[in-house]
Structure formats: C-alpha cells, structure tokens
Amino acid sequence: MRIAVVGIPGGWSSEALADAVAKATGERLLLDLGGARLDLSTGQVLCGGPGLRPVDLCRLDAVLIKKAAPQxxxxxxxxxxxxxxxxxxxxxxxxxxxxxxxxxxxxxxxxTLSLAGLPLPPTTVTEDPAEALDAVLGYGRAVLKPLFTSKARGMVLLDAASLGREASAQVLERFRAANRVLYIQQALDLRGQDLGVCFLGGEYLGTYARRKDVSPSAGGVSPSAGGAGSWSTSTESGGRYAAFDPPAEIIELARRAQEPFGLDFTCVDVALTDSGPYVFEVSAFGGFRGLKAARGLDVAGLFTAYVLRRLKQAREPRT
Incomplete structure (x- = not known):
C-alpha cells in the first residue's frame, strides 16, 4: 500500500507523520507541494520531495495532508x-x-461557525477604513487579524482606548496596506491561556492549553510576535503547552464547532473568559505537537492507524 504524506520536509509534525506511515507501510513518501505539477491533459499530479523522485499522486492508495504550505x-x-x-x-x-x-x-x-450558532468573540469585517475605525473605538481593545495566518503571525493588538482616534486610524492604515479585508475582533481577557481541543474522525481525542505569563504591553500597539510581554498565547511568542482537562460542556462546544467541517483530524481553538467560552477557529493542520508535548499522545501513530482502518473498511465487500 502506497500512502504519501503531503507536508513540509523538515517540519516536526510532517516528519513525524511520514515516520509513522513508513513504519506501518514500509515506504516513506514525504512530498512537498511547492514542486508539484498538475497536467490536466494526462490527469497526473507529479510531486516529489527531498531525495525522492516525483510520484503521481493520482496513482497512490491515499494522500495524508499534514501541511499544504509552510504558512x-x-x-x-x-x-x-x-x-x-x-x-x-x-x-x-x-x-x-x-x-x-x-x-x-x-x-x-x-x-461557518457563526451560521452554526457557535459563540465567537465580537467581530467586525469590512474593507472600509471608517467602518473599521468605528469598530475599533467601540471595542476599546481589538485584535487585527490577517485572513490567512497561523500561530498569531501578523496579528496586531490595538488598544484604541489608550491611543485615541487619530493614532488608531494610523495603525489601521498600516495594517490595511497588507490586508485589504480588515478582520477585527474585540480583545478578550484570556487569563493567560487558550485551549486546543482535538478530534480524530469526529471523536474527542484530547485537549491541551497554550499558556504564558501575562504582562502588560506598552504604547497601545503590540504585534503578535512581540517576545516577552506579548499578548498572544501562541508558542511562537512565548506560550508553552500544558495538559488541560476541560469540562464536558467545553468538549461538546468544540465538537459542535468542528462538526460542520467534517475533517478527519482537527483542533478547535477555544477561549475561556469571565463572560463565557468563545470559539476562535477550527484548524486543519494544528494539534500534533500540542497533544504530544502536553499529553504524550502519539497523534501521528493514531492518525496513521485511523487511516489504515478507513482504507480497509472501504475495501471490504458490502453485505
């Protein structure tokens, strides 16, 4: 059985999943989509990786998608x-x-989350700078988020209550130079942590927390990768993984959040606040390292076993 992992060569989770598949099948295929070639006339998608000749993805038994791009x-x-x-x-x-x-x-x-009735932080989305400024001033403290990002890269915390109208407008304009659509969320008091609630095949697998020491930032504006004192719990800006056992209602909330997407493995980002829980997002690629570091779970091995069961069931004759 030939199963390829699409991921980032050298990336921790991609390498771990490729190792798990190789252990189960005897062949290691870690492929990088950056060098892929689609030929519509022949119906081929040729893709290779370090030390590997290109293979036709359309002739494989399965493709596991760990990462589609580095960012x-x-x-x-x-x-x-x-x-x-x-x-x-x-x-x-x-x-x-x-x-x-x-x-x-x-x-x-x-x-999708909002239409499914999930609680999101107060959020404004607009292309109009004036509407964006009104939203930011209304929120007092807001997080500006690129539409395509992970680990809080490119996000900006804007304390409009501290900066005032004119300075806040300038921050928004700088953000808008790289982000045509302005996605703005009211900043929540995360109490120093948020949660990654993970599911395999729609079944609850485990939860980890991203935690960091909270210290105030100065100047009213803080980029996501601000180092010590950064507002984000992301591990790229000082956060650390820790085990967390959520109550049943939080697991059920996360289950409802991942359900509309129907992914085989997913991680739901949940914030616990004084005003109740909120869902930030559902991820198609995160969770492997968090569950390993916080809970000791070999998610790569569990996911590989799950895939093999799925493939076996698909091949079994129906009675």
Missing part, C-alpha cells in the same frame, strides 16, 4: 486545488481538501 497564505488555496483534483480522481485524501478549503480563510471559517 497560511492565498497560495495555500491553489495547492489545495491540486489535491482536490487528486481526490476527484478517486484517491482518498485525508482530510478531504475540499473540506479544508472551507476553513483556511479565517473569514470563511468564521462565517
């Missing part, structure tokens, strides 16, 4: 379209790239 960006959509072609040719892709396409754009993810 979230509009380019990721184009790469997922290549994988949608592979899935359309009958190759099982886990998770289904068409389902992943529904959530890599932060706005698309938020719209």
């Amino acid at each position: 979230y960006s509009p380019d990721m959509i184009d790469r997922l379209e290549l994988l949608r072609f592979v899935a359309g040719r009958g190759v099982p892709c886990l998770s289904d790239p068409e389902r992943i396409l529904r959530l890599v754009d932060r706005l698309a993810c938020s719209v």
